[in-house]
Amino acid sequence: MAFNFNWSPLTADADFYKRAQEMLTTALNKSPKPPIIVDDILVNELNLGTTPPELEILEIGDLAEDRFRGIFKMCYSGDAFLTLKTRVQANPLNTYLFSKPSFTSPMPLAASSGLTIPLQITLSEIRLSAFIILVFSRQKGLTLVFRNDPLESLKVSSTFDSIPFVRDYLQKEIEMQLRTLMMDELPAIIHRLSLRLWCPEHRAKAEEEEKAKTENKENEEVPVDPFSSPPQDAVDARGNVLDANEISSLSLDGGSEIHSLFSQKNLLRLGALTDSHRTLSLFTPSIRDAVFRAWAGPSERVDSAGASTPITPLVRSHTSAPCTSTTYTFSRSDDGHGHMPSRPSLVSMHSATTGLSLGAGRHSRSHMRKKKNRVVNLRKAKTVDDGASETGESETPGRVASEPAFPTVVSEEPEDFIIEPPKTPSGKVRFRTSSIDLGESPQNLRLSTPRRSALSSKDVPEQAILEPAPMIENAEPAVETVSRNHCHSFSASSYPAEKLGSTSKDAPKAALPISHDPFLSPSPVLTESAPAGGIIEQAWILKMAGEIARRAHDEKAARENFWSSQSQDSTEDSPPPAYEPKAL
Amino acid sequence: MLEFMDYVQQAFYNASRWNSENSYSQLTATARALLEFETPRGFGLSLSSLSSPHFATSYAIGSVGLVDGSLSYLYSSLPLHPPSQSGGIELDAVIRGYRQIQELWKQEESWMWEEWQHGRRFDKRDTLLYGRLYLPQSTLEALYIRRPSPTQQLKLSAVSDSRLRNGGAILALHQYDVGKYSAETLYSTDGGLIGLRGLYNFGADPRNEAREPPRTEDRFYGRFSAGAELYYGSLNKSGGVSFGGRFATLPAHKGTPLTATLTLNPLMGNISTTYAVKAGKNLALCSKFDFNVYSYESDLMLGCELWRMKSKAEKVRERSTAAKLEWRLDDVKEKSPPEPEQVLGVLKARVDQNWKIGLLWEGRAKELLFTLGSSIDMKRRDQPLRAIGLELQYSS
Structure with missing residues (x-):
């Protein structure tokens, strides 16, 4: 603040x-x-x-x-x-x-000169x-x-x-x-x-x-700060990644620990996987302990997409900020608002979703560029990465899937989204319930430790597959405790992950939030103040609920377009039509 | 051009033998008529009627922005018989132009107004009532004029308008005029304004029976008048004062009629001079110069008016039947003096030092009296025409 x-x-x-x-x-x-x-x-x-x-x-x-x-x-x-x-x-x-x-004027001759x-x-x-x-x-x-x-x-x-x-x-x-x-x-x-x-x-x-x-x-100058910060973030993330990691440009981020977590093999597999998506080839490399988005029904995706978008911004904010409850994180695109009535539980959700955001990070950035000219740095990063981007994408999924590589919450997330959405109509509700239910789970304890990545890494794969809920829990602790230390690295890693989970559709959404992230980093200020306006929150929630529903609808309609467009453009250049007007 | 109601009101003054010109407020009437005429805006039409010698009505409709209008009624206890058909109204009676001041006349004695019958006095004082309602602004104007005696006139005018402070204002004006001098006192409820005006005419006193024949051999035969006014706003503690003088030639003057005035406002340091001359039979010129000795601001205004006259067609003389029967010609009569020419129209123009030009053309078309005017601002190249308007009057 x-x-x-x-x-x-x-x-x-x-x-x-x-x-x-x-x-x-x-x-x-x-x-x-x-x-x-x-x-x-x-x-x-x-x-x-x-x-x-x-x-x-x-x-x-x-x-x-x-x-x-x-x-x-x-x-x-x-x-x-x-x-x-x-x-x-x-x-x-x-x-x-x-x-x-003039009718009652005394009509002075010269006295009024x-x-x-x-x-x-x-x-x-x-x-x-x-x-x-x-x-x-x-x-x-x-x-x-x-x-x-x-x-x-x-x-x-x-x-x-x-x-x-x-x-x-x-x-x-x-x-x-x-x-x-x-x-x-x-x-x-x-x-x-x-x-x-x-x-x-x-x-x-x-x-x-x-x-x-x-x-x-x-x-x-509250709004000003965010502007200044984003370019730096972008630079850091990209720059570091490039330097440190030859293979995965995406995973890069500041986190040195992360790099070691990815195995070459998995990355290759993921690369093959994404390639198959693009080429429409039916070959799917088998990745252990991974749930593919493609398996989930279309409806889920929609939900997940809606959910994921808000999440990402939150993640970012956490990273930069003390990771306290992020009550209001509004993505620029307005997508996320609905989710945001944020409670601590939600926050946890978001942190969890960070995993998903990994993959999206790419897209988001690309969208960012289109929408916002301000983030010059991002652009450059992209161009630099371009060659790697495809591979990066493919690899990013690798993280999720790979047990040893990235056990973090991220991996869990995709599952969560996939599985859960169908059950509960509104993202919020779902999240809360999940967090509540699972809150006591042992995993929380584990995650609560700052080093959660290391700890969770082994466990994650299993959880991810089996229980979507635990993931969420994990996220919570992460937010509260872990995030402070690792926020940055964590968030960075999360982007690629999300990309995988969200796939093409999510990507656009994710993109927006990411773009916001830099801006939101100052958001902590807001978040703290936010509790004051309880009424406002409620109003927001109502409004956002409507907004989300509408969005979901739009998305569904536009989904197929996205797919095709993505395949052609490699997902980077074309923002989903639904977002374009908002791109402002 | 005078509105019909003002025309009727003027007729009331004439009928009650009230000299409305003999007042300090009318000292610069000529210059005002020539220089400060109002140019009409938009389109206006008024229908008026003097339905009986005591009663007149007028309806006006105008389009300034949106349509607005007014209804007015007038009642006079004194029967009025001015020509009321718009086709027959003398244009110089409704058009204010160069004002030739007239010789003063002796006011009637108040006993002349007394009427007795069977030992009881039953004469009434002449009164005029006038009301006008503007729509849709809902502004109401009311006027009450009473002649308590041949030398006095009481005038109450009131405006009611919700937009005004206190909902309106009343002005009470008492005028006392004995010819040689006149005095006016007024009070306005708006700001508690109290005013005093006085005008003194130098020269012969019209009250004296012995009237010298006009000495026409003088280069100028005219009258000099001087007056002053004083105002004090009792509520806002403000005031104003001015002095003025006027020299004007009288009708008996053989040379070019002229009017010159000088007014001073000692408080504000304002000096204003006007000079108007009737340069020809149909032409009058006027100039006005203002100067402020405190701010050194000055203002110059020039104006002229041009009357277009039409002489009445002379009757073709025919031999009378009697002459034919007697097999002789009609007696040759000396030519009768030419009838006064009829006014066809008046063109007025003024220009001031800021190149603001006002043009006005007043006249008669068929049975309609029309006023066509425009104001032009030459300083604004992009849009010099500031306003243009046409007003039509029809009365019966």
Whole structure:
């Protein structure tokens, strides 16, 4: 959990002040002006000062890479100032007549003749204190609302300071105007600004600035962190893998332990297996203690797919984060939301699913690239891997199957998905129940140890085949205890595994979550705050349930396309149609 | 162009022998008519009728943005007989142009209004009631004019509109005019505004019976008037004051009729001068110059109006039957003085230093009185035509 308050970038951008001035000018001139102001109000000077506002996070109700909602308490007592220029009508009789019906006008002959005076007003020593509700979504832009009247006090100095009457009047009038500006106009401005900024997609930086601006000069960089982190992750994973492992590019990840776990033989077998999938050859290499996805019914797949997608993001978050309960992990694609009402049990599930995600990692990355241009690094990694990718895929399954190689939860996962989905309609329910039932199983104990990979490695194969449930349990402990140490390696390994399990269909979904992972890594912040918004959770759950059902339906329909497309494209390039619109 | 109700109201002033021009608020009436005429916006149509000498109605419909309209009724205790058919209304009675101020006349004595019958006085004071309802804004205007005596007039005008503060406003205006001078006091409920206006006419006092014959040999034969106004808003503690003077030639003046005014606003440092001249029989020119001694802002405005006249066709004379019977020609009569020409239309134009141009063409087409106008802003190249409008009036 980290917040990075960036005040200086705002001021550093030369263009920013110009834009802000224009915005303010139009905003000030939009609303009907009092008759005393006879000219346009020009923003002459604007300076945000050097003192940043104090920002206190009261609540974060929703956090994802493309979405954010939170409540802040903002206090500002900095040295920002604003200079306005306009002309005012000095004849009170003139302004008096302005809005009066002519029928009852006294029709003065010349007593109402005007005298316009140029006026320069400087607003300084602004004291703000407000509760801010900030809602951000990539599609709908940024909405900022003040819960209360933010303006505490300000100093108005003008050309008429020597005349106390005028000074008081101006002070009063300007405070009033400013209040309406803050309460009504500012949210609209910010919203427009955000929409304008986010339309072109690549503007992470602009985004940050905007957000900072929008929050009324408070910079909140929660969303920013994720962006910065992902590329690094990708690089690490890919880079390491490549260097360390010649054979399996996928398994790579930081985990040095993992490498040793894969046997050459199994990898080859897996490679043959994937090849057979692609070529439609009927040959299936026998892999011990492995359950093939293809055996499971189509319906299961759908379920598994739905389940798997949410999972992956969680995994990631765990890895990077302290692995506490990940209440909200929203994949960018919205797929995962439904699952996420996250409870600890769910979390465990996700960790378990990590295994599945292994295979998907590939796809996800590829999708990532398409959807998100930001993750440049990933792309490169891919290109590098391309040659290996196919083999990698084939090999990844090897892990799952191979008893000695990767005993981790991963291997279990595929089974779990395959077997369980048909029984329980909703992924959540299933997961919970499983976790609950199995929670006490001995395996948990085993897994709970940080070295679980080593421990479980032997056991896993059996469990995986026989009992789907235990796997889940395993996952739980992993999350709670193990994950801290091994999170990173674990997650990395998980991707390939998932790929196997999910196969082509899962892959697209998995892809999304993975892409999120980097972004989600900061998510821990959110997760902690999340408990606060219980109501929100419920709403989410409901909404997501509907969403998931719809997704599943879509997927089913599109599945066959996927298969074909995957075979052709080697699964990397074409995202499933269902996802494309979301790819944003 | 005056609306029909204003036309009837003017007829009421005439019928009750009230000199509405002899007021400080009308000091610059000529310049206002030539320079500050309103250009119509959108399309407007009004149907009016003076159904009886005491009662007039008018319905108006307009399209400014959306359709709106108004209903108005007028009652006058004094029988009014102005020409009310739009085909017969004298255009110069409804078009405000160069205003030739008239010689002052002696107001009637109040006893002249007394009517006695059987030892009891039964005369009534002339009153005018007028109401107008605007739809769909639901704005109501009401006007009450009463002539308590030949030298006084009381005018109450009220507006009711929910959008106004306090739901509306009432203006009470008391006018006292003895010809030589006039004074007005007013009070408005809006802001508690109190106002005083006075106008003094230099020269002969019309109340004196002995009237000197106009000395037409002077280069200028005219009248100088001076006045002042003072306002004080009792609720908002604001005020205003202005002084003004006017010199205008009288009808007996042989040369070019002209009107010049100067108004000062000492509080705001505003000086305004206007000069209007009736350069020809059909042409009037006017200029206005404003200057503010505090802000050094100035404003210049020029305007003109052009009257298009049509002389009535002369009757073709025929020999009278009597002359034919007697086998002789008609007696040769000296030519009767030419009848005053009829006004066909008026073109008004104004331009100010910001190149804002206003154009107005008023006239009569068949039985309809029309006003066609446009305002143009030459500074805005992209869209110079700011407004254009046409108003039609029909009355019977």
